[in-house]
Amino acid sequence: xxxxxxxxxxxxxxxxxxxxxxxxxxxxxxxxxxxxxxxxxxxxxxxxxxxxxxxxxxxxxxxxxxxxxxxxxxxxxxxxxxxxxxxxxxxxxxxxxxxxxxxxxxxxxxxxxxxxxxxxxxxxxxxxxxxxxxxxxxxxxxxxxxxxxxxxxxxx
Amino acid sequence: xxxxxxxxxxxxxxxxxxxxxxxxxxxxxxxxxxxxxxxxxxxxxxxxxxxxxxxxxxxxxxxxxxxxxxxxxxxxxxxxxxxxxxxxxxxxxxxxxxxxxxxxxxxxxxxxxxxxxxxxxxxxxxxxxxxxxxxxxxxxxxxxxxxxxxxxxxxxxxxxxxxxxxxxxxxxxxxxxxxxxxxxxxxxxxxxxxxxxxxxxxxxxxxxxxxxxxxxxxxxxxxxxxxxxxxxxxxxxxxxxxxxxxxxxxxxxxxxxxxxxxxxxxxxxxxxxxxxxxxxxxxxxxxxxxxxxxxxxxxxxxxxxxxxxxxxxxxxxxxxxxxxxxxxxxxxxxxxxxxxxxxxxxxxxxxxxxxxxxxxxxxxxxxxxxxxxxxxxxxxxxxxxxxxxxxxxxxxxxxxxxxxxxxxxxxxxxxxxxxxxxxxxxxxxxxxxxxxxxxxxxxxxxxxxxxxxxxxxxxxxxxxxxxxxxxxxxxxxxxxxxxxxxxxxxxxxxxxxx
Numbered sequence: 322x323x324x325x326x327x328x329x330x331x332x333x334x335x336x337x338x339x340x341x342x343x344x345x346x347x348x349x350x351x352x353x354x355x356x357x358x359x360x361x362x363x364x365x366x367x368x369x370x371x372x373x374x375x376x377x378x379x380x381x382x383x384x385x386x387x388x389x390x391x392x393x394x395x396x397x398x399x400x401x402x403x404x405x406x407x408x409x410x411x412x413x414x415x416x417x418x419x420x421x422x423x424x425x426x427x428x429x430x431x432x433x434x435x436x437x438x439x440x441x442x443x444x445x446x447x448x449x450x451x452x453x454x455x456x457x458x459x460x461x462x463x464x465x466x467x468x469x470x471x472x473x474x475x476x477x
Numbered sequence: 478x479x480x481x482x483x484x485x486x487x488x489x490x491x492x493x494x495x496x497x498x499x500x501x502x503x504x505x506x507x508x509x510x511x512x513x514x515x516x517x518x519x520x521x522x523x524x525x526x527x528x529x530x531x532x533x534x535x536x537x538x539x540x541x542x543x544x545x546x547x548x549x550x551x552x553x554x555x556x557x558x559x560x561x562x563x564x565x566x567x568x569x570x571x572x573x574x575x576x577x578x579x580x581x582x583x584x585x586x587x588x589x590x591x592x593x594x595x596x597x598x599x600x601x602x603x604x605x606x607x608x609x610x611x612x613x614x615x616x617x618x619x620x621x622x623x624x625x626x627x628x629x630x631x632x633x634x635x636x637x638x639x640x641x642x643x644x645x646x647x648x649x650x651x652x653x654x655x656x657x658x659x660x661x662x663x664x665x666x667x668x669x670x671x672x673x674x675x676x677x678x679x680x681x682x683x684x685x686x687x688x689x690x691x692x693x694x695x696x697x698x699x700x701x702x703x704x705x706x707x708x709x710x711x712x713x714x715x716x717x718x719x720x721x722x723x724x725x726x727x728x729x730x731x732x733x734x735x736x737x738x739x740x741x742x743x744x745x746x747x748x749x750x751x752x753x754x755x756x757x758x759x760x761x762x763x764x765x766x767x768x769x770x771x772x773x774x775x776x777x778x779x780x781x782x783x784x785x786x787x788x789x790x791x792x793x794x795x796x797x798x799x800x801x802x803x804x805x806x807x808x809x810x811x812x813x814x815x816x817x818x819x820x821x822x823x824x825x826x827x828x829x830x831x832x833x834x835x836x837x838x839x840x841x842x843x844x845x846x847x848x849x850x851x852x853x854x855x856x857x858x859x860x861x862x863x864x865x866x867x868x869x870x871x872x873x874x875x876x877x878x879x880x881x882x883x884x885x886x887x888x889x890x891x892x893x894x895x896x897x898x899x900x901x902x903x904x905x906x907x908x909x910x911x912x913x914x915x916x917x918x919x920x921x922x923x924x925x926x927x928x929x930x931x932x933x934x935x936x937x938x939x940x941x942x943x944x945x946x947x948x949x950x951x952x953x954x955x956x957x958x959x960x961x962x963x964x965x966x967x968x969x970x971x972x973x974x975x
Contacts, residue, residue, distance in 0.1 A: 328905045335647060342654055345669065353666035355930065356923040357657060364650040371643045404900070407699040407868075411692070414876065415893055419886065427876065431869040438702070438865035448866065452873050460877065469886045 325379040332375050336368030410434060422471035424461075428453040478608070478828070485832025489840065494538040498837055501542030502844045508543075509550030517910075518694045520544065520807040521686035522874050525881035528683075528814040534833055536815045540808045541791075541837040545597060546845035547804075548783040552589035553849075556582055556776070568755035572768065572775030579771050583853070587718030588773050589780040590849045592729055595722065596781035597842030599733040600740065600788020601835050607792050608824060608831065614796075621937035623797070623820075624925035625946040627918045630799035633953055635911040642954075645908045652915020653922060655680055663927075680891065681882040682810050682916055688895025689912060690803070691875045693903045699868045715853075721773045728758060728774055729781045736782035740789025740802075754782030788838055795823045795831050798921065803910040806917045 343361035346354040410430070417426035432449035436442075460466040488494060508519040520540065530536050556573035569589060576585035618626070631653070635645030658669045659679030670676035722729060732754035739750040758778035759768050768775050793799045798819035800806035809819055817823075823831045879892035902909050929937040937943060 331901055331905050331907075332644075335651065339647075339650070339654070342669065349666050349668070350664050351930075352927060353661045353664040353668060355927055356653060356919070359926065360650045360653055364647060367643050367647050367650070371647065374643065404696055404700055407696050410699075411872065411893070411896070414872065415889055418876065418889060423877070423880070427873045431873055434869040434872075435865050438863075440863070440865045444866055448870060452870060455873075456877065460881075466881065467884055469880075 325375065329372065329375045329379065332368060332371045336365065336372065339364040339368060418471075419469075420472050423468045424453070424456055425471075427456060481828035482605075482832045482835075484829035485834075486836050488534045488829065488833045489538055489836045491534075493532075494534050497535045498538035498542040498841055499844060501539040501544075502546050502841050502848065505543035505546040505841075506550035506845055506848060509547045509553075517686070517803040517807060517913075518691040518871075519547075520804055521683065521690050522871075522878050524683045524686065524807060524811055525878045527811045530815060533812070533815045533817045533830060536811055536817070537830060537833045538837055540811055541834050542841040542844075544804050544808055545784070545787050545838045545841040548780070548787075549590060549593040549597070549842070549845045550849055552586060552593070552776075552780055553853075556585045556589065568751040568779040569776055571755065571779075572770070572772045573779075575769070575771035576773065576776070581714050581771065584714030584718040584721070584773065585776050586853055587715045587850065588721045589718075589776050590846045590853075591719050591722040592777040592781040593784040594842050594846040595729055596733045596736055597784035597787065598839050599730070599781075600737050600785040601838040601842075602788070603737045603785075604788040604791055604795075604838070605832075605835050607796075608828075618821075618942070620925045620928035621933065621940055621943045622946060624922060624929050625943055625950060626797055626799055627922040627925060629946065629950045629953065630793070630797075631911060631915050631918055631922070632950060635908065636954060641906050641908065644906065645911050646954075648902070648907055648909065649911035649915040652912040652917075653919040654915075655685065655912075656916045656919025657923065675883075675885060675887045678883070681888070682913070683882045684879055684888060684891045685895050685916055686807055686810075686913055687875050687879050688892050688897075689899035689902070689909045691871070692892075692896035693899045693909075695868055695871055695875070696900060697903075698864055698871075702864055715850075718773065722777055725774055725777050728762065729777055731761075732757060732778040732782040733785035736785030737789035739782070740786035741792050750786045751779040751783045754778045784842060788835075791834055791838070795819055795834060798918075800914060800917065803913055806910070806914045810917055 339361060342357060343365070346357040346361070349357075414426060414430045417430065420426075421429075428449040431452045432445045435445040435448060460468075489498060504519065504523070520543065523540065523543070527536055527540060530539075552569055552573065555569040556577050573585045573589065576582065631649040632646060635647075635649040636642040654669075656679070658676055660667055660670065660677040667677070735754050735757060736750050739753060755775060755778050758774055759765055762768075762774055765772075790800075790802055790805045794805040794809055796819075798809065800809045812819060817827060817830055876889065876892070879888050880886075882888050899909060901907075902912070933940075938947075
């Protein structure tokens with residue numbers, strides 16, 4: 322039931338993005354808006370069709386709404402907590418990169434992730450070192466990548 | 478044509494290109510046998526690195542080599558631990574894993590490798606044979622026909638790449654819309670940039686591909702947390718598997734043809750090809766009582782088909798610039814970035830590059846099969862790596878790859894936004910391939926539509942070729958929708974009589 326409601330919200334979100342795009346593009350010259358106006362109308366109709374289907378699925382206890390797409394491998398259900406956990410890691414890495422910079426954040430992330438989930442010290446240290454080596458070897462030494470300056474200046 | 482074929486061969490066997498091809502084969506194989514990391518995710522991760530390369534031959538050697546062999550090594554996990562290494566090896570599980578349980582893992586593996594090799598070479602041969610037919614056809618097309626073709630490509634992928642056609646079509650349109658973001662050089666209009674200079678150059682496809690494909694796969698892998706089963710016995714009968722392939726050559730040929738056809742049709746990816754082939758084998762073979770219990774023919778059908786598909790996939794990609802699936806869409810992006818122009822040029826001025834693709838497909842399959850055969854036992858052990866050793870390096874690669882798109886911290890923000898979009902799309906059963914394809918084809922679609930409109934007004938809609946293609950487009954859209962509806966009606970239980 323909750324899943325079916327979530328689906329409706331997601332479809333509505335996509336539909337509203339399309340509508341907003343159409344609204345913004347309507348004042349542009351034809352050259353700039355031709356493709357948006359041509360496909361935008363179709364998109365709005367398709368959104369309405371999809372919303373109707375989602376609503377019907379909701380009324381029938383969401384049976385049809387949870388069908389996995391063909392392109393996706395059938396995977397074991399992991400529950401929402403599993404996804405939240407990895408999302409926390411990803412956002413943590415995102416903020417860590419901004420705070421302490423790429424060269425420190427990435428090996429640290431690799432090390433911590435392996436250790437938190439029960440990996441051996443050896444695996445954690447080796448993979449963190451490999452990440453650090455890859456970062457410095459390829460990006461610093463060969464490509465001279467301009468890493469963004471971290472917010473905490475001590476790590477520069 | 479012979480000269481171009483020779484030039485293509487010389488191009489890919491020169492030491493540097495050959496080295497890159499071997500690297501591509503290694504990466505493709507590695508990705509293939511690590512469950513949860515799909516070929517498209519890896520191609521997306523590779524894009525930022527590849528786009529800095531200057532030589533198109535090296536890009537072809539690396540990416541096509543990588544793309545060609547992903548399904549070969551994926552048989553390892555399908556057979557040994559009943560987890561498909563890639564979406565193209567799902568049907569292999571049905572007979573491959575029971576064979577492993579029966580102590581015939583070695584036989585199943587060797588049969589799958591040889592079937593993959595022969596299927597892959599067959600796909601390359603069909604691609605080669607199709608060139609003389611495609612050349613006049615492609616050269617007779619102009620902007621209206623190409624516009625309808627691009628529209629057809631996105632629509633087909635939208636409809637067929639998932640079992641949610643409306644969602645697929647919408648995803649394709651979202652992709653086209655994303656491709657319009659930025660400063661439009663022709664009209665000078667700032668499209669969906671909201672006065673943020675970062676958006677002026679447009680949104681990099683690398684960011685979208687990484688966010689849409691790589692991160693959701695990582696989330697899945699991390700969520701499953703070491704659910705990979707215990708290893709089965711490696712068993713005996715390695716040579717028997719090779720013999721099996723030649724004994725069932727007719728089945729292998731038929732399923733390879735299915736693979737090429739599925740690859741040629743935009744939208745039907747590996748995940749469909751192997752099931753079609755398996756279903757065909759079950760329907761047409763004699764003594765079918767062993768299918769599903771460890772019949773080597775099930776493995777041969779599935780594996781021969783999924784590698785043959787790659788050759789078919791490159792036919793519309795190279796000839797029309799319309800990729801048949803996600804992987805070829807990403808390869809196409811890299812091609813364009815390094816100056817390869819898919820479309821008529823690939824059949825005229827850049828014919829040697831087309832042949833380089835064909836040769837790479839064939840040679841990469843041979844290398845991958847040899848690698849898999851020789852290192853089957855040690856590779857089988859690596860299959861059982863825990864998730865915590867796989868997830869963090871991939872995440873690190875993804876973040877580095879995203880930053881390398883523009884060397885801007887906003888790239889990371891964009892990555893997180895598209896990752897969220899990809900996650901929700903996957904969660905709610907929205908096919909993601911059409912979005913990427915829409916983004917890849919968006920520019921072309923817009924250009925062809927504009928050219929058609931300025932050259933012919935609305936008269937382009939009445940051109941015979943356009944009308945034929947529009948009819949094809951409508952049939953392509955309506956047929957799957959109507960058959961799905963009919964199937965649903967059939968499946969509905971009859972009301973009980975009073």
